[in-house]
Amino acid sequence: GAVVSQHPSWVICKSGTSVKIECRSLDFQATTMFWYRQFPKKSLMLMATSNEGSKATYEQGVEKDKFLINHASLTLSTLTVTSAHPEDSSFYICSASRGTGGGYTFGSGTRLTVV
Amino acid sequence: QQQVKQSPQSLIVQKGGISIINCAYENTAFDYFPWYQQFPGKGPALLIAIRPDVSEKKEGRFTISFNKSAKQFSLHIMDSQPGDSATYFCAASMSNTGKLIFGQGTTLQVKP
Numbered sequence: 001g002a003v004v005s006q007h008p009s010w011v012i013c014k015s016g017t018s019v020k021i022e023c024r025s026l027d028f029q030a031t032t033m034f035w036y037r038q039f040p041k042k043s044l045m046l047m048a049t050s051n052e053g054s055k056a057t058y059e060q061g062v063e064k065d066k067f068l069i070n071h072a073s074l075t076l077s078t079l080t081v082t083s084a085h086p087e088d089s090s091f092y093i094c095s096a097s098r099g100t101g102g103g104y105t106f107g108s109g110t111r112l113t114v115v
Numbered sequence: 116q117q118q119v120k121q122s123p124q125s126l127i128v129q130k131g132g133i134s135i136i137n138c139a140y141e142n143t144a145f146d147y148f149p150w151y152q153q154f155p156g157k158g159p160a161l162l163i164a165i166r167p168d169v170s171e172k173k174e175g176r177f178t179i180s181f182n183k184s185a186k187q188f189s190l191h192i193m194d195s196q197p198g199d200s201a202t203y204f205c206a207a208s209m210s211n212t213g214k215l216i217f218g219q220g221t222t223l224q225v226k227p
Contacts, residue, residue, distance in 0.1 A: 034214070043220050046215070097213055103161065104161070106158040106159050
């Protein structure tokens with residue numbers, strides 16, 4: 001149980017275009033989902049926290065207009081990288097919380113390459 | 116206050132040996148301390164987690180030791196195997212925010 005599906009697993013896009021990444025909790029309801037960014041050989045850096053039905057809370061230094069997060073249902077959160085540029089190339093990972101004491105389940109990540 | 120410091124950055128262990136990774140934190144409000152294993156190109160997978168009311172937790176070959184007064188916790192991998200070669204992250208979170216803060220990561224290589 002507690003599976004989080006993240007799609008796509010990799011995407012290549014042209015500079016200036018937008019890319020949407022989906023994160024779904026398959027067998028549980030996730031009131032809170034988190035989005036992380038990870039550079040090669042580095043740790044996971046929290047970008048934002050999204051709660052179902054409300055606006056996402058972004059970490060300091062994360063551009064909310066560039067990284068649009070939507071959490072429209074208890075099982076789906078999306079991250080849209082708008083007007084992508086090569087410096088946005090990274091590994092993006094989502095995580096879903098099963099509530100207090102329930103732990104966190106991570107998606108398999110999305111490798112974004114902007115050319 | 117929000118940092119979790121992890122060491123060593125990299126570790127090489129012989130097959131059958133014990134791998135030990137350490138983490139330290141400052142914020143005493145943290146109340147959940149998980150360890151994750153990550154393979155290249157994959158998301159982190161939970162190995163084992165502990166809460167501050169317990170000093171040790173063991174699951175198979177993996178043991179967490181937790182020292183609340185020192186604000187430190189460590190992961191011990193017994194009988195390390197080549198398949199354990201991966202990057203390991205400690206993390207910490209507090210119930211009121213739910214945010215999971217990661218350590219810097221340790222790349223473990225287990226030599227056959």
